[in-house]
Amino acid sequence: MFEVLVFVYENYWRGDACPELQQLERKLNAHGFEPDEIHQALDWLDGLNFAAQSAEFDDAAAPAPQSSHGMRVYSVAEQDHLGAQCLGFISFLETAGVLPPALREIVVDRAMAVPGDPVAVDDLKIIILMAYWSTGREPDALVLDELCDDTTGRLPH
Template identity: 55%
Template sequence: MFDVLVYLYENYWRPDACPDHAQLSRKLSAVGFESDEIQEALHWLDGLALRTGELSAQDPTLPPPLAQSAVGVRVFLKEEQELLGDESIGFISFLEAAGVLTPPLREMVIDRATAVGSGPLSLDDLKIIVLMVFWSLGEEPDALILDELFVAPEDRLIH
């Protein structure tokens, strides 16, 4: 499924640039993706679109539901800890501390990670989920965060 998501991220600027599911399925199949992998990715994307719609439908003049203060801490359920794993939870915390993930975006990432259903989720897979959350909103993280999401630590040049 994650290979399909990466392909969509690389080939479609925004979700609204994607064709409808039937046409997209044919295109992905023609590229070489397996049918079950395509269907799993499309189902996952439907859930992402639903969450994105919920986020954008919130009235900006009202506080978000279950708003978190700047000094609040997200406590992960045991099931979330098992699914995400320590490395992924640490990365989510890093993105929050860096100001990249707001609490609503963090919850979208966690929701989409739990929708995968098997754990512990690898850090690389979590990074794809983070990219897809930004993609669904039509946003692109800044260059330093993109570097963190794409470049393996051992391949970074230190000046």
């Protein structure tokens, strides 16, 4: 499914540029993706579209780090499904001020819709890119670098 999502992200730079799901399905079939992967990705994208349309963003203000007066508490199911690495990565992006609460909720919702426990961090990065994509928001260069860069060769300082 994630290969299909990456293809959609790379070929349709914004969510509003993406064709309707039926037309997208035909294009994905023409590119040789497996029908099961296509249907799973289209169901996931349909949920993403719904979540993005339901989200309320404060466009007047730039995204700010999580308020010291509020805190997101993850349910046991979310903790189990997302795992410590994904929760840590989400927290990192929130603390950096690049993942506002509305976008975080889209990410968590869509991550919970992915099969397998726990979700891989690389898969979460694709989910985050797709959340930005679906809302028409452009991640800044540092966020894009963090989401797209292979960190396996990095050495901590």
